[in-house]
């Protein structure tokens with residue numbers, strides 16, 4: 001297979017992203033330099049690994065799972081089908097955490113997935129330490145591996161429990177902040193998402209029938225684990241700002257909403 005054949009097969013799957021994906025495929029699954037292939041489009045790429053990766057992509061497996069790693073913030077993460085793929089939209093939450101966390105902060109990351117929020121924050125702020133929680137053993141394994149990969153394993157405690165009902169696991173802990181990008185998508189919206197997103201864990205997407213069960217639960221039941229000036233930082237869906245304002249008010253918090261770089265409401269900041 002040559003470059004042009006690779007591009008035309010990828011175009012069917014990924015449209016305008018086909019050149020970007022082709023570059024990653026060439027870099028990860030062949031012995032050729034991408035720039036060489038660009039100028040020698042007839043060269044036979046000769047790689048069984050490439051063919052197998054392309055077949056997976058044609059089965060609509062996300063590129064990130066095929067490659068097995070992805071960049072988020074300034075770090076690289078192992079990713080597989082047990083965790084949500086870290087999104088650039090979530091980087092704004094890390095930006096805000098870095099700005100708002102006090103010196104030597106101890107924070108909690110609920111629904112940690114790949115661990116990207118906790119780990120990138122820890123990497124960028126050597127004074128901080130954290131607890132990261134997920135309900136699923138295989139997911140938490142990925143987060144633990146990512147902590148080691150990014151050399152912060154000594155500053156993060158992984159915990160396996162159900163955020164919706166087992167908060168007592170944290171008795172005796174107090175945090176400067178609780179960060180979370182919980183599942184927040186309504187089931188009828190999940191139905192409309194791409195085949196690739198549907199290959200990500202359903203439990204990482206489904207936020208209850210109204211999309212807000214995690215926000216309701218976390219604000220109501222985890223504020224007791226916050227220090228006096230502690231705060232919540234949540235990633236939210238572009239249409240959930242009003243829900244978060246209401247949940248904050250019902251629980252005695254002020255709520256400020258920050259937008260992402262696409263000008264969508266993206267982060268809710270709750271303070272007493």
Ligand SMILES: C[S@@+](CC[C@H](N)C(=O)[O-])C[C@H]1O[C@@H](n2cnc3c(N)ncnc32)[C@H](O)[C@@H]1O
Pocket residue numbers: 083084085086087090110111112113114115116117133134135136139161162163164180181182183184201203204205
């Ligand atoms: C939207 S993903 C976010 C992952 C990661 N924080 C990120 O930003 O990429 C939500 C995560 O919540 C986890 N999760 C789902 N239900 C949970 C529950 N009841 N308790 C704890 N974690 C849960 C999922 O396994 C998934 O890793």
